[in-house]
Structure formats: C-alpha cells, structure tokens
Amino acid sequence: MxxxxxxxxxxxxxxxxxxxxxxxxxxxxxxxxxxxxxxxxxxxxxxxxxxxxxxxxxxxxxxxxxxxxxxxxxxxxxxxxxxxxxxxxxxxxxxxxxxxxxxxxxTGVRTGAASAIATKYLSRPDSTVLGIIGTGAQSAYQLRATLAVRPIRKVYAWDPSLENIATFGRIVAELGLEYAPQTDCQAVAVNADILITVTPSQRALVEKSWVRAGTHVSAMGADTKGKQELDPALVASAALFVDETAQAITIGECQHAYNAGLITAQSLRGSIGEVIAGFCDGRRTAQEITLFDGTGVAxxxxxxxxxxxxxxxxxxxxxxxxx
Ligand SMILES: NC(=O)c1ccc[n+]([C@@H]2O[C@H](COP(=O)([O-])OP(=O)(O)OC[C@H]3O[C@@H](n4cnc5c(N)ncnc54)[C@H](O)[C@@H]3O)[C@@H](O)[C@H]2O)c1
CATH class of the missing domain: 3.30.1780.10 (ornithine cyclodeaminase, domain 1)
Known part of the structure; x- marks a missing residue:
C-alpha cells in the first residue's frame, strides 16, 4: 500500500x-x-x-x-x-x-474542479467578472479553478470576516487580478458574470432580484441539511443543474426550494455529468441564469x-x- x-x-x-x-x-x-x-x-x-x-x-x-x-x-x-x-x-x-x-x-481542489466544470459548461464564454461570497479556506481553490476555465479579470468578494476578505485579496492580487471587496452580498451578486457561494450559512444570502440575466451561479456551500445560501425563488427560477439529484434535494442548496414545494426532481434540467455526456442541454441562451448545486460526491x-x-x-x- x-x-x-x-x-x-x-x-x-x-x-x-x-x-x-x-x-x-x-x-x-x-x-x-x-x-x-x-x-x-x-x-x-x-x-x-x-x-x-x-x-x-x-x-x-x-x-x-x-x-x-x-x-x-x-x-x-x-x-x-x-x-x-x-x-x-x-x-x-x-x-x-x-x-x-x-x-x-x-478536497479543496476537487471542490474547485466541480464548480469550474459547471462554469466551463454553463457560464457565458465571455464571463470576466467573478463574484465570491465566502472567503474562507475554499475560496482560493474556487478562484484558481475558475481561472482555468474563464478569462477572469476582476473579482468581487464578501465575507463576514474582514480578516478573511483581506487574506483572499492577497491571493487575488498575487494572481494579477483586480480585487473589489464589498461590505454586502448584493454588490457582489449584481456585478458578477459568475457567482460562487461558498459559506456555511444557514439562511439565504443572495436574493433573486440581485442576480442579473445571463449570470452563472455555483452554489457550493450547502452540503448538509439546514445549510442555505440562496433565495429559494432564485433556485426555482434558474436553469438548474446538480452533481447528484438525491444529494441536491436532501443536503444541497436545492433542499429549501424542494421542501417548500417550489421545485421537484423533474424541475432540474439535468446533472452536470449529463451535460458533459451530451445527454442534456447546458445553457440555452445568453440571458438564462444557470445554477449549479454542487454538494460534493465521493x-x-x-x-x-x-x-x-x-x-x-x-x-x-x-x-x-x-x-
Ligand atoms: N460542495 C462541496 O463539495 C464542499 C466541499 C468543501 C466544503 N464545502 C462547504 O463550503 C463551505 C465553506 O467551506 P470552507 O472550507 O471555506 O469553510 P471556512 O470555515 O474556511 O470558511 C467559511 C467562510 O464563510 C464565512 N462565514 C461563516 N459563517 C457565515 C455565515 N453564516 N454567512 C456567511 N458567511 C459565513 C467565514 O467568515 C469564512 O470566511 C462550508 O459550508 C463547507 O462545508 C462544500
């Protein structure tokens, strides 16, 4: 061994x-x-x-x-x-x-990889502005993986910890990108072409009305019952993709819209694997909001x-x- x-x-x-x-x-x-x-x-x-x-x-x-x-x-x-x-x-x-x-x-690199794959298949190819909500341990992995698939130039970020926002800012600067730390989530969401949420929050941090048409959202923080980062109305209205349906509706971001009866398993456009394998469409129009619920699979x-x-x-x- x-x-x-x-x-x-x-x-x-x-x-x-x-x-x-x-x-x-x-x-x-x-x-x-x-x-x-x-x-x-x-x-x-x-x-x-x-x-x-x-x-x-x-x-x-x-x-x-x-x-x-x-x-x-x-x-x-x-x-x-x-x-x-x-x-x-x-x-x-x-x-x-x-x-x-x-x-x-x-674990960090495989989590970054999952959202980057979703970004590669679902975001607009001309996406240059990344928004990150949550600048803890996972954020640097998310940033580096996103850079591997899209020509990011500017990064907006929010976190309740000023120390973590500053630490993340140093990584963004080292990578030669423009950094725009914010004091609220709304400013991150409204400016993002690609929005990544990666916090342990147990309430919605991002409202539906803040997310522009054409944005891709990767919801990465919710991986346990009770965790939540997005307005369930945003989840219900987006073109919805998951890593695995069973996990998404029980422990992922989808659990809240699912439990509220706003979506069913049939509301999902598909898994990201189905998009990769050519079994279902990814993004259909430049105006669509695409949403990937990444719960993390074995x-x-x-x-x-x-x-x-x-x-x-x-x-x-x-x-x-x-x-
Ligand atoms: N989907 C996956 O595959 C996967 C993989 C790894 C981690 N995660 C999840 O991602 C989340 C972040 O992980 P991490 O390793 O970066 O954690 P971390 O503890 O290093 O960082 C979390 C960040 O979120 C901030 N935060 C804490 N409570 C918050 C709240 N209530 N609202 C908003 N922000 C808050 C903290 O200030 C911190 O900067 C966790 O929920 C973790 O379980 C998911």
Missing amino acids: LVISEEDARVLVSVESAIAAVEKTFAAMARGEARNYPVVREVVGYQDAVFGVKTGCDTSAPILGLKAGGYWPHNLAKGLTNHQSSTLLFDPETGRASALVSANYL LQDLVVADLALRLAAELGLGSRVEY
Whole structure:
C-alpha cells in the first residue's frame, strides 16, 4: 500500500488535472458507470466534531474507495485546519487497500474542479467578472479553478470576516487580478458574470432580484441539511443543474426550494455529468441564469486520490507500507 502525504498530494495533483479527472467521472455517473454509495455523516459527540464517510466506485476507470473525515472546530488552536480528511483506495480487482491519501488539499481542489466544470459548461464564454461570497479556506481553490476555465479579470468578494476578505485579496492580487471587496452580498451578486457561494450559512444570502440575466451561479456551500445560501425563488427560477439529484434535494442548496414545494426532481434540467455526456442541454441562451448545486460526491474525492496514486507510483513518491 502506498501512503501519500499532504505535501506529496499538493505536488502531484494540479488544478487542471483535477478538473479533467472530475469531469470524466461526472460523465461516467451520467452513463450509469459510476455510482456514489449512501453517505454516512454523524455528529460525533466529542470535540464538537462532525464525521462522515463518502464512498463509491467508477467502474469505467475502475476506481473504488472511500473518503473519511469531517470538521473539528477547535483544530485551528492546535495548528491544524478544521476540515480533516483521508482517502482510502482499494484495488477494484481484489478489494485489497492500495493507497492511503491525505485529502485536505485534495478536497479543496476537487471542490474547485466541480464548480469550474459547471462554469466551463454553463457560464457565458465571455464571463470576466467573478463574484465570491465566502472567503474562507475554499475560496482560493474556487478562484484558481475558475481561472482555468474563464478569462477572469476582476473579482468581487464578501465575507463576514474582514480578516478573511483581506487574506483572499492577497491571493487575488498575487494572481494579477483586480480585487473589489464589498461590505454586502448584493454588490457582489449584481456585478458578477459568475457567482460562487461558498459559506456555511444557514439562511439565504443572495436574493433573486440581485442576480442579473445571463449570470452563472455555483452554489457550493450547502452540503448538509439546514445549510442555505440562496433565495429559494432564485433556485426555482434558474436553469438548474446538480452533481447528484438525491444529494441536491436532501443536503444541497436545492433542499429549501424542494421542501417548500417550489421545485421537484423533474424541475432540474439535468446533472452536470449529463451535460458533459451530451445527454442534456447546458445553457440555452445568453440571458438564462444557470445554477449549479454542487454538494460534493465521493467520486470527486476518489478520482483525485487515484490521480495522486498513479503519479506517485510513476515518480517514486509516497511511502510504501507492507500490510
Ligand atoms: N460542495 C462541496 O463539495 C464542499 C466541499 C468543501 C466544503 N464545502 C462547504 O463550503 C463551505 C465553506 O467551506 P470552507 O472550507 O471555506 O469553510 P471556512 O470555515 O474556511 O470558511 C467559511 C467562510 O464563510 C464565512 N462565514 C461563516 N459563517 C457565515 C455565515 N453564516 N454567512 C456567511 N458567511 C459565513 C467565514 O467568515 C469564512 O470566511 C462550508 O459550508 C463547507 O462545508 C462544500
């Protein structure tokens, strides 16, 4: 078994390679060749932690495994990030464990990849202005992934933490982009060609009337029951795409419009995998508001870990363990 550290994973998996790998597995999901198994997510009752296990198999690759981890809110004081996760890959031929991969960086890069794929297929190609609501750990991944697919020149951002807005501003400046931090969400939403929401909010931050015709929205923050970033009326009126329908209507941004009876599973235009595979239309007109509800599926985690495994084996990185 190969053990791949956090440092090695960073070196091995680039934004571009993660986008290509996730795009492939989204398409395999649409063709019925890849499947995410039921998610376990529980409040631990110790250290205020939330722990979960996401698992699945892409038979087209083939890739089999699980990502386990969650959120430990007191970690920062211990010099660790609050989100901690590890991926265990298995040889699909035999079921033997083949790799243990540190998945903190990989979770960020695969989440950025999901929204960038949605942006690539759904946003207007001439989109140059990015709006980001939430400038925490995920925001830099979202920014870098979006830059890989669209010619972004200016970035509007809002966050309740002034410190996080400033930290994010330094990354935006390092990338040579114009930065426009805002004191409210509305100013971010009205100016964006591409709007990304990536906060743990439990109430709507963006109202329907603020989002211009032709905008693409990637709602990335809601991945648990109760989390919400958008006005359900915006969700109900947009051309709606998801990573996985079952997750979107139960733990994703769609849960609120779904529970309020504003949408049904049939209201979705499709999954992003169906768009990639050519099974359904993406954006139909320049005026449409497209919305991607990215809840985060196991296969995203597994394909980036598999990429790290294959490259580590090729380059002689990682530690081999007899077990
Ligand atoms: N969809 C996915 O695949 C996926 C993957 C990873 C993380 N997430 C989710 O994305 C969200 C952000 O993750 P992160 O790692 O950047 O977290 P983080 O804690 O590093 O950052 C969150 C940011 O949101 C701000 N914030 C906190 N509470 C807020 C509120 N009520 N309203 C608005 N802003 C608020 C904070 O100031 C912070 O800057 C979380 O909900 C996380 O679970 C989703």
